[in-house]
Amino acid sequence: MLKSILGRGLAVALAIGLGSSAYAQDKLKVAMITSESGLGDRSFNDMMVEGMKKAEADFGAEYVVIQPRAVSEFQSAIARAAGQGFDIIIGSSFDMIKPMQEVAKAFPDQKFGLVDVGPEPLGPNVVSTVTKDWEGSFLVGWIAAKTTKTGKIGFVGGKDIPIIHRFFIGYYYGAKMANPDVEVFESYSGTFTDPAAGKEYTLALINEGSDINYAVAGSTSAGVIDAAKETNTFAIGVDSNQNYMAPGNVLTSMMKRVDTQAYDMIKSIADGDFKGGEVLYYGLAEDGVAAAMDEYNDGLIAEDVLADVDMLKQKILTGEIVVPNYFDLEPGQKEMGKPPMATPPSVADAK
Amino acid sequence: MDSDIAFSAVRISTPLIFAAMGGLLTYQAGMLNIALDGFMIVAAFAAIAVAYVTGSLGIALLAGVFFSVVMAALLALFNLRFRAHIFIAGIAVTFLAYGLTALLLKGLLGEDGVFSANTIPTFSTIEIPLIKDIPWIGRVLSGHTILVYLAYLSVPVVAWFLYRTRWGLRVRVVGEAEDAALAAGVNVERIKLQTMLLSGVFCGLAGAYLSLGYVSLFANKMTNERGLIALAAIFFAKGAPFPTALVALLFGTATALSVRLPQMTGAAPQLLQLIPYVVTVLALVVVGIRNARSRSRHGAWRFDVQ
Numbered sequence: 001m002l003k004s005i006l007g008r009g010l011a012v013a014l015a016i017g018l019g020s021s022a023y024a025q026d027k028l029k030v031a032m033i034t035s036e037s038g039l040g041d042r043s044f045n046d047m048m049v050e051g052m053k054k055a056e057a058d059f060g061a062e063y064v065v066i067q068p069r070a071v072s073e074f075q076s077a078i079a080r081a082a083g084q085g086f087d088i089i090i091g092s093s094f095d096m097i098k099p100m101q102e103v104a105k106a107f108p109d110q111k112f113g114l115v116d117v118g119p120e121p122l123g124p125n126v127v128s129t130v131t132k133d134w135e136g137s138f139l140v141g142w143i144a145a146k147t148t149k150t151g152k153i154g155f156v157g158g159k160d161i162p163i164i165h166r167f168f169i170g171y172y173y174g175a176k177m178a179n180p181d182v183e184v185f186e187s188y189s190g191t192f193t194d195p196a197a198g199k200e201y202t203l204a205l206i207n208e209g210s211d212i213n214y215a216v217a218g219s220t221s222a223g224v225i226d227a228a229k230e231t232n233t234f235a236i237g238v239d240s241n242q243n244y245m246a247p248g249n250v251l252t253s254m255m256k257r258v259d260t261q262a263y264d265m266i267k268s269i270a271d272g273d274f275k276g277g278e279v280l281y282y283g284l285a286e287d288g289v290a291a292a293m294d295e296y297n298d299g300l301i302a303e304d305v306l307a308d309v310d311m312l313k314q315k316i317l318t319g320e321i322v323v324p325n326y327f328d329l330e331p332g333q334k335e336m337g338k339p340p341m342a343t344p345p346s347v348a349d350a351k
Numbered sequence: 352m353d354s355d356i357a358f359s360a361v362r363i364s365t366p367l368i369f370a371a372m373g374g375l376l377t378y379q380a381g382m383l384n385i386a387l388d389g390f391m392i393v394a395a396f397a398a399i400a401v402a403y404v405t406g407s408l409g410i411a412l413l414a415g416v417f418f419s420v421v422m423a424a425l426l427a428l429f430n431l432r433f434r435a436h437i438f439i440a441g442i443a444v445t446f447l448a449y450g451l452t453a454l455l456l457k458g459l460l461g462e463d464g465v466f467s468a469n470t471i472p473t474f475s476t477i478e479i480p481l482i483k484d485i486p487w488i489g490r491v492l493s494g495h496t497i498l499v500y501l502a503y504l505s506v507p508v509v510a511w512f513l514y515r516t517r518w519g520l521r522v523r524v525v526g527e528a529e530d531a532a533l534a535a536g537v538n539v540e541r542i543k544l545q546t547m548l549l550s551g552v553f554c555g556l557a558g559a560y561l562s563l564g565y566v567s568l569f570a571n572k573m574t575n576e577r578g579l580i581a582l583a584a585i586f587f588a589k590g591a592p593f594p595t596a597l598v599a600l601l602f603g604t605a606t607a608l609s610v611r612l613p614q615m616t617g618a619a620p621q622l623l624q625l626i627p628y629v630v631t632v633l634a635l636v637v638v639g640i641r642n643a644r645s646r647s648r649h650g651a652w653r654f655d656v657q
Contacts, residue, residue, distance in 0.1 A: 037463035160621055187613060190624045194575035195465070196366075196565045197610075200359060204611045207355055219570035222465045226566040245467055 028061035030266055031081040033074070035093035038067050043240035044092050044258050048115065051259030055266040075099035082107040087269050090262050092116055100126060111274055113265035115258045124277045127268070129261045131282050134170035136254040136289030137214070138323040139312065140236050141174025143252060143291055144212040145182040146305040147234070154185040154205035156224050158192040158217035165347060166326035167216045167238070167254075172344055173323055173337050178308075185210050186346055189220050198223025199230075206231050212251055214238070225250055234300070243296035251300055253292040260287045285317040353615075354490040356607050361491060361499065362565065364603025366391070366557040366574075368502045370581035371599045372509050373553030378590040379513060380546040381526035382437050386426050387554050387578030389445035394419035394558025396452040399569045400459060402471050411563060416555030422448060423551025427544050445578075453571045467568035474498065474564050498560040503596070505553070510592040522546055526590075554578070580631070587634040598634060605630045 032052055034045045052063040064086075068077040074096050081089050082103050090113040091100055097117055104112050104123045112126040122128050144153045155171055157164040172184050185205050189197045198220035202213050206227065214236040215224035221238060222245065228235035229246040237243065237253030244250075261282055268274045282288020291309065293301075315321040322338035329336060329343065336343045370387045377384040398415030402408060422444060429440035460466050474496035483493035513519035524532040525542045532539050557577070562569045580602055588594030609623040 038457075040461055041463045043463070188624075190621075191575060193570065193572045195568055195570045195573055196363075196561060197575065199566050200363065200607075200610050203359065207611075219465045219573070222467060222568045222570055223566050226467070226568055245465075247469065 028055075028059055028266065028270055029086045030055065030061050030063040030269075031084070031086040031089045032063055032065050032262070033077055033081065033089065033091040033096065034065060034067045035091070036068075036071055036095060039065060042244070044116070044256070047240060047255075047257070047259045048090070048092060048262045051262035051266075054259070054263050055270075059266070059270045061266050061270070071095045075102055078103040078112075079106070082110045087111065088113055088265060088274075090115065090265055092258055092262075094118070097122065111269065111276065113262070115261045115265075116256055119279055121277050121279055127265060127275045127278055127280065129265075129280045129282050129288070131256045131258075131261070131288050132284070132323075132325075133254070133256065133289065134166050134325050135283040135316065135323045136256065136291075137167045137170030137216075138174035138177075139284060139289065139291050139309065140214060140252060140254045141171035141176075141184075142178040142308065142312065143174075143301055143305055144171075144214065144234075144236060145175035145178035146308070147251060147301060148182065148210075148212050150209045150211045151179075151181065152183040152185065152209040152211065154202070154208075154210035154213040155187065156198060156201050156205070156213055156215050156217055156220070157186075157188040158220055159190060160188040162326055164188070164216055167214075169326045169329075169336070169344075169347060170323050171214055173341060176341055177321075177339075183209075184344075186344070189217055192218030192220055194220050195223030195226065199227040202227035202235070203231070206233055212236065214254070237292070241292035241294065243292055243294050247296040248300070250297060252297055255290050255292040257282070257288050257290055283316065283323075284313050353611070354487050356611050357491040357604075358494070359610065360600070360604040360607035361495060362603075363606050364600045365499045365502045366560050366565065366577050367581050367584065367599040367603060368506065368596050369553050369557035369560065370578050371584045371595050372502075372505050372592065373550035373557070374578070374581050374585050375509065375590050375592060375595050376513075376522070376546040376553075377543075377550045378585050379526045380522045380543050381529060382430070382543060382547065383441070384426070384547070384550055385438055385441035385579075385582065386422070386444040386448075387550070387557075387581055388574045388576060389441075389448035389578075390419040390422045390551050390554030391558035391561065391574045391578055392452050392572065393422050393448045394555040395562035395573060396455065396558075396569055398559035399466065399471065399562040399567075400455075402563055403460070403466075403468055406470065406472055408472050408474060408563065412556070412559050415559035415563075416552050419555030419558060420548055420551035423547050423554070427547040430547075431540055431543055449572055452569075456569065456571065465568060465570045471563070471567050473567050496564050498556065498564045501556065502560070505556075506592050506596040513592065518542075518545075580627075583631050583634065587638050589638075601634075602627055602630060 032048055037045060039045050055061040066077050066081055068074050078099055088111045092115040094117055096114060100112055100114055101122050104126045108125055114128040116131045117128050119130055153175060155168050168186055175182050175184050187201050189201045191197055198217055202224045205213055212234040213224055215221035216238045225235040225245045228249040234249060234251040236251050239256055241255050242250055242253045324336035333343055374384050374387050394415035397418040398411045401414035402411035426440055426444045429435040430437045456462055456466055476494045476496055479493045483489040521537050521542050525539050529539055561573060584595050584598035587598045605627040609626045612623045
């Protein structure tokens with residue numbers, strides 16, 4: 001809480017400071033618009049600020065954090081920023097797609113960036129990114145299969161829907177590539193908002209022998225982590241670094257590196273090659289996803305497994321490994337990815 | 352049946368039974384309390400916040416119950432004093448509770464969506480002597496936390512108060528025939544207020560169990576409509592305590608099966624996740640048929656679809 005107040009105070013102080021003082025004209029000016037959860041969320045917004053700080057250090061970019069209080073204020077917040085001569089305005093979250101598109105139309109000379117959204121281009125002056133969460137899931141699947149002691153690992157999804165299958169396919173592919181004999185349990189709690197259900201589903205998997213469970217289920221995930229804590233097994237977090245939620249029982253988190261994505265947007269301005277209208281894909285090779293490592297999961301993953309990360313990254317970069325994306329699979333497809341692997345029956349049937 | 356499934360059925364049913372006992376009292380007093388979820392979410396939040404600050408489960412439990420009762424008092428104020436329709440007021444209170452807890456989560460604890468901390472104490476499990484040594488039954492009944500046992504023990508207590516005390520008689524008269532109760536000199540308003548506040552107490556326990564017993568964390572809207580499921584159980588059993596608890600247990604068992612069966616049978620999870628809801632719909636169909644048959648015998652007030 002203290003951190004969030006400090007963060008907010010800093011942002012306000014920055015905003016006031018920048019508003020009243022004259023800029024040195026050659027300095028890069030960046031506005032970051034927070035998504036609904038705001039600063040102090042220990043998630044995307046805090047991570048984006050890290051990207052801002054790095055850009056500040058590397059190219060002396062000045063940044064301002066603007067915190068709209070609600071989704072309904074996104075458009076007015078972006079529009080106000082657009083009138084103040086920033087070099088780029090960067091936001092995140094699906095909720096910001098429409099507001100940013102509207103403002104981008106009204107300010108055709110202003111450059112915009114939107115992090116971690118869908119594959120549709122958003123306008124000639126907007127660059128957007130898609131995080132290859134399937135490659136991140138591949139990585140944590142690899143780590144889980146290399147770490148499990150029982151030879152069985154699990155997956156708890158929020159709902160049985162395509163976007164969640166994409167995480168499962170990546171996880172399954174990574175696990176089976178690391179160890180073809182590992183058993184991967186797949187389960188869906190049917191809700192993104194019920195931690196108790198998440199715990200119930202996880203305990204069922206643990207009862208079947210799984211000792212590492214990957215949670216892709218919104219706040220239901222918290223129940224998956226709670227179950228890991230209670231049974232002293234491992235959970236794997238998703239999207240942001242969730243290792244702190246149960247130190248010692250969260251093996252790692254499949255982290256979307258929105259900081260890298262925001263940093264690269266600022267860098268493109270500094271280098272003068274802003275890719276307006278383009279959609280950039282961020283996977284393992286682009287450092288767009290990562291397995292979160294910090295003091296909370298120190299020593300849980302063996303050194304040689306961690307060393308594999310660079311090897312996998314290299315192979316993805318050269319195209320030796322292509323992690324299958326659920327949305328690219330054809331109905332009835334028997335094999336997926338490169339090197340090819342049998343499609344799990346649950347997915348082949350669902351398609 | 353696998354003892355593990357039965358064990359988790361007991362656990363899953365606990366918040367439903369608490370909430371159902373709370374909703375049942377207001378049902379008996381002639382009020383449709385749709386705000387059970389609202390009471391529960393406030394209790395869940397208050398309990399974990401207080402447990403986090405004080406480190407005491409006892410105080411946390413009291414805080415959960417207290418704030419749940421405050422919400423109940425608010426609903427009573429709207430309904431009994433300002434004469435708002437209880438259905439509308441109940442929905443308003445529920446939304447207020449969802450919004451308020453989300454706001455306080457951010458404002459007080461500085462978290463977004465989910466709050467957990469390693470310093471929050473947890474209830475220890477209780478091994479019941481003798482019973483724990485009985486095969487199967489021991490593994491199902493022993494090893495739960497105190498709140499689980501409290502939930503099941505509350506059923507006979509509620510039944511006793513409703514059917515064996517003067518107060519319970521008055522509650523039932525108020526529900527069956529308010530005019531008759533008035534004519535007999537019963538303070539209808541007071542009885543209604545009492546049942547509403549008691550409803551808050553039970554929902555307080557349900558909410559505290561959710562955030563401190565079942566899991567040890569808080570998430571926005573974490574009650575996930577358990578209050579409405581409890582209401583369905585009450586409707587099905589026409590507000591009788593033991594049958595209501597049985598229906599809640601049935602629902603919990605159905606949920607436990609839907610969690611465990613996909614792994615054991617390989618059947619489609621969507622199909623199995625239907626089980627609890629199919630059970631609910633079937634239950635309401637049975638109620639409907641029963642009502643249609645006994646319509647002529649009941650002249651007095653009933654919630655059930657006529």
